[in-house]
Amino acid sequence: DLHFYRSTPTELGIRKGLVVGHEPSGIVRKTGSGATMFQIGDRVTVNHTLGCGKCMYCFQGETVLCAENRGIAIAGYGGDTNLLAIPETTCIPLIDNLSFIDGTFVACTGATAYNAAKRVISNDENNIAIFGLGPVGLSCILILQKMGAYVVGIDPNSKRREFAASLGVTNVSDFDTIINLKKQSPNLSGFNGSIETSGSFFAQSVAIDILAPKGRAVYLGLSKGKPSISPEQFIHKQITIIGSKV
Ligand SMILES: [Zn+2]
Ligand SMILES: [Zn+2]
Structure with a gap:
């Protein structure tokens, strides 16, 4: 790691x-x-x-x-x-x-992504936003697509977005597009779930704000520093905040 x-x-x-x-x-x-x-x-x-x-x-x-x-x-x-x-x-x-390389990947990165995917998926509609297109974020997308979810991968880094697209991940976006979309249509129902894999303070906060009422925000990206989210962000929409590890 x-x-x-x-x-x-x-x-x-x-x-x-x-x-x-x-x-x-x-x-x-x-x-x-x-x-x-x-x-x-x-x-x-x-x-x-x-x-x-x-x-x-x-x-x-x-x-x-x-x-x-x-x-x-x-x-x-x-x-x-x-x-x-x-x-x-x-x-x-x-x-x-x-292969042994597959095994190495599955045991830590893959298991981390699978655990988060299990925790974000619901029996209702599954429009899921994944923050961070590193190995864990990409794994989350591939697993959730197999589970039948509609998934959007979000990363500010264009190289990572391009790499995700080269793997066949069709819905990739940068932060600005996602936030503007929400600003232009405040009544947009939003995502039902999000997984924050990057540890970015900004992403930690946006991962709640883009959710529809009763959405689920799953956090697995580690970070050090000041708290990035406030209860006001999840109280009014009755969002569920979920921690997830390997
Ligand atoms: Zn590891
Ligand atoms: Zn024990």
Whole structure:
């Protein structure tokens, strides 16, 4: 993840000598005496969140919500190495038509996007705005399109919009167009849902303002700094604010 890539070891609190890498995929070379789920030769990718293995969230498979959750690298199972020992409960079978690179992508970025997509989609109309056309935002779009939603991808960066279009994402827009559209037609019913993937303070705020009454705003883009949204923005339209992680 770029957060890790761009942070200094001091900022991350990382021990000297730690093997980094939290998105490994590979082949099972050896199994421990208590392992029952995988056999030598199986292709796997890895869920990088480790919980205590005893609490309600861990039993539900939501290790990311466990109070003792740690990433696999911090816990000593970093993936940037040829061989690593990893608990079998963190391994996910990788089907043959997915490459190891696909597996690496699915385990972190893909899962993050899928979780957000599940949380924004409803049984009613699904006009969804995605803020940020990086890997997570693009994944959200592809997943939501498969779920039958009408999706618009929004990014101020024209290169990112062009790249999204080259992948077949048909509805891409910049911020100004979206905001002007809303200004010109204040009664426009708006979007039913939005996913904010960028961490931009501006996008965090607009992700609520473009919603129709009773819309859902899902946040997964991390940011540091002052709060960007005010309760006034979501009280009157009875918007649901949703946090989402991997
Ligand atoms: Zn737990
Ligand atoms: Zn990651």
